[in-house]
Amino acid sequence: MLVFDAICALATPPGVAGLAIVRLSGNGAFDIADKCFRGKHPLSEAKSHTILFGTFVYGDSHNGETPIDQVTAFIYKAPHSYTGEDTVEFGCHGGTIVYQEILEALIAAGARPAAPGEFTKRAFLNQKIDLTQAEAVGDLIHAVSQQGSHAAARQLMGGFTRRLAELREKLLELCGLLELELDFSQEDIELIDKGVLAERIEETRGFCLELAQSFKSAEIARTGYSVGIVGYPNAGKSSLLNALLDRKRAIVSATPGTTRDYIEEMLHLDGAAVRLIDTAGFRESDDTIEVEGIELAVELLRQCHLILVLNDISEGKNHSAPLLASLRAQFGDADVELVQTKIDTVSTVEASNDGLLQLSSQTGAGIRELKQFLATKAASASGAMQDTLINARQAALLTQAAESLAKAREAALAGESNEFTAIDLRTALKNIGEITGAVWNDDILNAVFGKFCIGK
Ligand SMILES: Nc1nc2c(ncn2[C@@H]2O[C@H](COP(=O)(O)OP(=O)(O)OP(=O)(O)O)[C@@H](O)[C@H]2O)c(=O)[nH]1
Ligand SMILES: [Mg+2]
Structure with a gap:
């Protein structure tokens, strides 16, 4: 010690x-x-x-x-x-x-x-x-969802540590064989067939990439599934926020342009954390505060996983079509869903639903269905959380490792000298070592522990 x-x-x-x-x-x-x-x-x-x-x-x-x-x-x-x-x-x-x-x-x-x-x-x-466990301590303390918390707990128990150790062992074994061959290069002994070598490298590369790609879903488990509530002024955005939270959180009024800043609240649904963001209504405005609010809303939508475009059905079902189209064009990446609001104001025939989301914050109709919809979306976006919550640092190192492994595979397939393959494998090993902290320096430690709070 x-x-x-x-x-x-x-x-x-x-x-x-x-x-x-x-x-x-x-x-x-x-x-x-x-x-x-x-x-x-x-x-x-x-x-x-x-x-x-x-x-x-x-x-x-x-x-x-x-x-x-x-x-x-x-x-x-x-x-x-x-x-x-x-x-x-x-x-x-x-x-x-x-x-x-x-x-x-x-x-x-x-x-x-x-x-x-x-x-x-x-x-x-x-x-x-190891470092992945230290990071799990941070994730456990800051967890906003049960899902994220449970994954962090499994990571703290060493689940990820063991998987990375297996990965390292496999690569070390390959490196060992290649380097041994080099020692006997005069005798021209081949300890491992180049095709088999390339195949094994490809397996580990796939594993690294798969882990790196789980970063996005891990981020959702870590910080919540973000849902932006947007629409023209008076569409019923703040009323919906209140209805979902089941309390009066945002000011609701018949005056368009009531919400000028944005309001963010966490909603817990079936173990998933859904971050709801109520925004300022979209319209041309001379009010500088409101304009700033609208600009802020656009900025916030960039970070959202789902955008709900609220349409006041009393203005007509297609009243918000231009807004919907422009948001879909702008945020192709995120899901943009149309939601009809205030369905209590129209006859049941008009409101008759074609499988679309529709609700009334006033009567509560459709709120349960929307919650179910959000829970399903959040759960599928955060994926099947296993024993790890990949963070940005780990994802970057896994991507680097995968790149080195791709090079190593190419070198092996091209029949180049073992030296080249071994060098790339060693680079990948170093990247993986940095994830667990088997390889570390002060910069790595500062990056990990600098984010912690005092007393942890
Ligand atoms: N009948 C009926 N009225 C509603 C419903 N939801 C909201 N309203 C009314 O619509 C008006 C606007 O509601 P808000 O929730 O403030 O709308 P908003 O989209 O947040 O408006 P801004 O913040 O100004 O953009 C209020 O007078 C609400 O009482 C609903 O489901 N049914
Ligand atoms: Mg509002």
Whole structure:
């Protein structure tokens, strides 16, 4: 185990709460903690994985000690802790004062404030977890959907780690054979048939590409399936947002141009997270705030996976046809769906549906069907989540690995010297190594842990 200086941080969110946890980890953690802890026994004498009860104090016996709180101290002795180091986790009462005083006391006793993600970074450096697991910790904490959370949990258990390890082994085996052949190049021995070699490389390349392509669906599981609600002013956009959320979130009024900014809310449907975005109605306007709102809406639609174009059926079924056509032309990529609103204002015959989405936010007709529609869309877009949530960093490395493997395959098929194939295989191995952290440098670690929050 590597030994680093002692760091401390609040591991729970600050604010009024029943409990809070302050973490202390690193060299001399128990001695530092003992300067502030008054219990039956000093913490340094406690066994690992025990909990001690006592009083946390600030100050010293010379100038007097001030009790800060009654606390529990969880003891973890190296290497059996999250970081792999000696660790104490203090359970204290929540609020805004107690934890700050505890941190101040620990710092006065010799610890320093932890940097973002520093505990998890130490866990990585001490080989408790690999980089994909460290990233899973981040995904688990920030998960917005059950789906994403469960995939992150599986990744944290090491599912992805094992798959990448298998991949690395396969490539290492191929590299080993090629390099061995090189050693015997004078004797002209062929240890692996070039066709078989090319085939095996192609298999791993396919696997890398498939994983890299799951990035898009992983992003949806990670941040939610985004649905833009658009239409001409007064189409009933904000009313629909409220109806879907089942509460009055946005202002609704008969005045066109009511919504000028955009409103974003998360809706949870069958374990999927759907991010609803209500926008300013599309129209020519002299009002600069409204124009800005419309421009913002267009910008937001670029990030949406689905665009619902709301048409007020009382204005005619095809009233929004020009808007629909222009959005379909502009956002070919995303799904653009027409939704008829205010169907309570027309006769049932007029509203008779041709399999299209139609609803009334006022009576609630069609809302359940729209939710079902959104849930199905979100579920299919986020794909069958397995044991991993590919992120941008991993996807980029997998794509690079696939490119090197394509080159290696070409070299093998062209009957070039093994040297060339082996070099490309080694490059792919390095890329895959960077995913798990088998190969790392400070830039890689900063990219991963810089995004973490303090205390993690
Ligand atoms: N009858 C009926 N009226 C509705 C329905 N949905 C909305 N309205 C009315 O239509 C008007 C406009 O509704 P909003 O939800 O504010 O429409 P909007 O599209 O958000 O409008 P802007 O934000 O101004 O672009 C309000 O007077 C609503 O009460 C509906 O299903 N049936
Ligand atoms: Mg509105």
